[in-house]
Amino acid sequence: MTPRERSSRATVHDVAAAAGVSRGTVSRVLNGGYVSPDSRAAIEAAISSVGYVPNTAARNLVRRRTQAVAFLAHEPHSLFLEDPNIGNVMLGANEALSLADYQMVCLVIDSARDTARVSRYLAGGFVDGAIIVSARANDPITEVITRLGLPAAFVGHPPDLRDVPYVGIDNVSSARGITERLMATGRRRIGMIAAAVDRDSGIDRLEGFRQALGDRFDHRLVAEVPLYEFAAGISGMDELLRREPEIDGVFAASDAVAAGALEALKAAGRVVPTDVGVVGFDDSSWARRVRPALSTVHQPAAGLGRRAGEVVLAQLRGESVEHGGILLETPIVWRDSA
Incomplete structure (x- = not known):
């Protein structure tokens, strides 16, 4: 030729x-x-x-497929950039979709305007399916996906999820396990910086903490903060120190929150772990970045995204999918902070 x-x-x-x-x-x-x-x-x-x-465009037109799947992160823009878990979930999902020659379209929902725009986008048929992260109870996006019958998988389990499959972890037992491990070090006044209690993960981690302490649980030693972020860890730890100066153990609802708690304790002249033991949740890059290195729960973020992508792809192939949850394991990783 x-x-x-x-x-x-x-x-x-x-x-x-x-x-x-x-x-x-x-x-x-x-x-x-x-x-x-x-x-x-x-x-x-x-x-x-x-x-x-x-000619992929022509083939997709005939098959009525876009060959694209939406990745929806219901988080503020700042947290989307700060939280390594979201990034790892996204990369895991992209890995699964790429192997099947699907394009991932990333959509961040940070306001009511974003919600309306993304709802129109999903209803317009621009994607074949969706992976949803950080949905809250009564989330309009959940309603749209259910109404459209869009092939989808949630990372996490909002209480009103109904028949949409999800991939997640057992936040209650994981939080209970790390708190019990902290108690076993001899700490007597243990508090929690409870983040994101407007969604299932935050509620469940607080419940696991409550179960571990049993009769020793003191609601005054729970400081609620809005987001899984460093700044929230600082403000939450400051609040716990005001309420109980003799506090000697802290469970932070995420590693980013725990990193902020470590910063606040250092500013207050408290030594970790000699004076206060601190544990987190996620085993993200925050856990290895801080000093002392953070004891935490390993959350397989990339694995969650990968499995969610596989669940959506199975639906697109016409395969039956179990509408119950797929739960991945979360071992405790014990380091120097407690």
Whole structure:
């Protein structure tokens, strides 16, 4: 083939002629159908030799598919950049989708205006499915996805999720386990910086803390903060120190919050872990970045995203999907902070 001939776009007819098969046989290969191994090998060689590139847009139009899946993060823009968990969930989801030749479209929801815009986008058929992170109870996005019957998977489990599948962790037992481990170090006045109690993860981590302490639970030693962020850890720890100067143990609802707590304790002249033991949740980069290194619960963020992507892809293939939750393991990682 001459350079001039190569400059024009190769067609299915060109592939069929080069492979010595019919156009229908080539179409079956391109659309994932069955052909004999010899025919498939000949067609793949012909595709390479003639430089054929499938017209994905045309194929998707016929199949009524966009070959795109939305990744919806219901978080403030600042937290989306600060929280490594969201990034790792996103990367895990993208890995699964990329292997199936799907494009991931990232949408951050930070306001009522964002919610309305994204709702219109989903209803407009611009994506084939959705992965949702950090949804709250009575979230309008959950309502839209349920109404559309859009193939979807949630990371986490809002209480009004109904029939949409989800991937998550057992936040209650994980929080109970890390708190019990902190208690076993001999701490007597243990408090919690409870973040994001407007969603399932925050509520469940507070419940796990409460269960671990049992009769020793003191509601005054719970400082509620709005977000899983460093600044919230500082303000929450300052509040606990005001309420109970003799506090000697703290469970922070995330590693970012725990990092802020460490900063506040240092400013107050308290030594960790000699004076106060601190534990977190996530095993994110925050846990290894701070000093002393943070004892925490390992949350498999990338694994959560990967499994969520796989659940959406299974629905797009027409496979039946269990509407219950898929729960991943969360081992405790014990370091120097407690």
